[in-house]
Amino acid sequence: MGRLENKVAIITGAASGMGEATAKLFASEGAKIVAADINMEALERVVKEIKDKNGEAIAQFVDIGEEEKIKEMIQAAVDTYGRLDILHNNAARLDFKNDLNVKDLDVFEWDETMRYNLRSVMLGTKYAIPVMLENGGGSIINTASMGGQVGELTKSAYAAAKAGVIGLTKSTAVQFGKQGIRCNAIAPGMVLNDFIIENAPEGLKQLIEVYQETKLVNRIGNPRDIANLALFLASEESDFITGQVINADGGILAQNPTVPQVKSKNLNW
Numbered sequence: 001m002g003r004l005e006n007k008v009a010i011i012t013g014a015a016s017g018m019g020e021a022t023a024k025l026f027a028s029e030g031a032k033i034v035a036a037d038i039n040m041e042a043l044e045r046v047v048k049e050i051k052d053k054n055g056e057a058i059a060q061f062v063d064i065g066e067e068e069k070i071k072e073m074i075q076a077a078v079d080t081y082g083r084l085d086i087l088h089n090n091a092a093r094l095d096f097k098n099d100l101n102v103k104d105l106d107v108f109e110w111d112e113t114m115r116y117n118l119r120s121v122m123l124g125t126k127y128a129i130p131v132m133l134e135n136g137g138g139s140i141i142n143t144a145s146m147g148g149q150v151g152e153l154t155k156s157a158y159a160a161a162k163a164g165v166i167g168l169t170k171s172t173a174v175q176f177g178k179q180g181i182r183c184n185a186i187a188p189g190m191v192l193n194d195f196i197i198e199n200a201p202e203g204l205k206q207l208i209e210v211y212q213e214t215k216l217v218n219r220i221g222n223p224r225d226i227a228n229l230a231l232f233l234a235s236e237e238s239d240f241i242t243g244q245v246i247n248a249d250g251g252i253l254a255q256n257p258t259v260p261q262v263k264s265k266n267l268n269w
């Protein structure tokens, strides 16, 4: 028996990266999947791969910037499978070129980032809750980020939106815990699939090296690492865990920020 047998799960951003890995893992554990994404071509491929392994899944178009589309996505779970147990608000937007330091940040970029990274999570949660309550509860898993907890040189809007996701996660947990809905956030560090690592442009290669050196474990995160955590949070094994932000970042946020410098200077005091 799978760890998610008879559960119905919606995963946004299921056409690639962590969402794809999670949709496939959930399906292999017996969940019926509403795989949702804006990229239908890639999504159809993911759904086919799930079905080829005898999993159950549908491909559902969603643009997480559009309230009506989010409503339709929730309704698709009800119409197809009759219920909803798990919502993974995973899809997001990050525009490296325009999400700059706060002085140079354009209001359009700020608004769009809030729309796709925070408002979308609120809307998914808002429309999932009534459906989950009909079956006595569920598990909502939001994707935050390391970037929502510490400052960076750019990505000001992304950081603020992801910090907002953490706040929303806690509010949801507080407000609906007694009614059987748990809500937790996953905060990934750098997570890249093998293809991206192998084909990374020079700038990204250098950034990967910095992360490699700073992490407490000896590798970069893989989407499967996040899928494994999402599976735990979706399953009944995490029944006593709600309102938490769990860092899946190779330990990068656990260390005193001076440690890498202390190490490199080989201080002996």
Ligand SMILES: NC(=O)c1ccc[n+]([C@@H]2O[C@H](COP(=O)([O-])OP(=O)(O)OC[C@H]3O[C@@H](n4cnc5c(N)ncnc54)[C@H](O)[C@@H]3O)[C@@H](O)[C@H]2O)c1
Pocket: 012, 013, 014, 015, 016, 017, 018, 019, 036, 037, 038, 039, 062, 063, 064, 065, 090, 091, 092, 093, 094, 116, 143, 144, 145, 146, 147, 187, 188, 189, 190, 191, 192, 223
């Ligand atoms: N990759 C990382 O290093 C990292 C680190 C921290 C947090 N995160 C967060 O993890 C989550 C997943 O990231 P990933 O790296 O797997 O992303 P990804 O780019 O591999 O996949 C994102 C998916 O979301 C879909 N998407 C984009 N805009 C959409 C929209 N408007 N409506 C519906 N779907 C849309 C894309 O088509 C794509 O399939 C995001 O919330 C991201 O912010 C990623």
